[in-house]
Amino acid sequence: MILGIDHVGLATGDAEGVGVLLAALGLSKVEAGVAEPYGVSCDFWQFGPDPRLPAVEVVAPVAEGSSIDGRLARNGPGLYHIAFEVDDLEAELTRLRGNGFTPVDAEPCQGARPGMTVAFLYLRKPAGVLVELVHYRTRRRAPAP
Known part of the structure; x- marks a missing residue:
């Protein structure tokens, strides 16, 4: 069952610059990590420290051939x-x-947060959206009523 929105991901080659923008909007960086299977760093920004709050994830390449290199080359940040x-x-x-x-x-991979396992899916039509499913060893939010 889907429990809620965990985060929205932004792709960039300039994580520090995006961080300045998010800080100006009032968000704080609450977590950071590297998703090694994807070759990316992931900074998580929120309006508060509660892990149940949705976050903005800033995704930037840290390794040659990262999973977002092609996306950045085609579409930019x-x-x-x-x-x-x-x-x-x-x-x-x-x-x-x-x-x-x-x-x-x-198959699912280790995510950037401790105890986080992720898997990506794509739906071309009608929205052309990349969806990430996130599972935590210790659940962050309760199921919707």
């Missing part, structure tokens, strides 16, 4: 993906594949 926290990653991957989403990852 900007909105990259929307991430949803789920209670059962495999079940949601199966459900969304059955609803027309195309898996990007062959």
